[in-house]
Amino acid sequence: MLTVTDLEKRYGDTRAVSSLSVTLEAGELTVLVGRSGAGKTTLLRCLDGLEGPDRGTITLDDGPLDSTDVALVFQEGALLERKSALENVLDGGLGREPAWRELLGWHATDAKRQAIERFHAVGLGGYADRRVGDLSGGEKQRVGIARALQQEPRVLLADEPVASLDPETGRTVLELLAEVVREESLVGLVSLHQPTLARPVADRYLGLERGRLVLDAPAGDVDEDR
């Protein structure tokens, strides 16, 4: 369970996130909606530890949230186009290699074997050696998800992960995110500006307006209103 209490992040006079409190459950995919400028990216960056909030606390279960427990999937995947899918996943994973792995004698070969298993899990079996620059948009986003999972996060965040994809491809990427969040019992939070795409997979919706939380509801309640 991820608990955000009274979070605030200002840029000069702009309150990008204002007095925000919310609890997210493991195993649920929460969809974060709001217009451009509402504060979605800022909230995700605070959760990932990329921004230090001006006020408030973020806890995971009973301790302070550690940024090594959080993985973020970016809009365009933010992949190295000239490297293979496998190299992208390993680079991403090794960037935050926890020290305990070395203590337990984990080496690159274990990471590689695990990465190849992940490619199957995200529907990219056989793609390990393909150059990322040659993949379709949807395939790149799957590599981005595999890379995030390689960190073994407990919290999976995605900032507009389907913005550059056609609706059908976007839907399949959202389905994959929902599946991994449920199967691996992660806290999942995905920002979207086309929330209708998320209807088949969302467990919960959060809505932001000028940094404030204006909606926090189970998907069933929100979908029935439409």
Ligand code: ADP
């Ligand atoms: P969203 O992701 O919903 O589009 P953002 O979190 O990017 O919203 O932005 C929220 C507000 O904070 C906006 O008014 C934006 O202009 C402002 N903002 C975001 N990042 C910065 C920054 N690095 N410097 C100044 N203002 C920022």
Ligand code: ADP
């Ligand atoms: P999308 O519409 O999802 O972006 P694309 O038309 O880009 O899909 O790609 C369709 C298929 O062709 C994908 O399987 C992709 O991996 C493959 N592909 C695209 N460009 C290349 C390339 N330069 N070399 C090899 N395969 C490619």
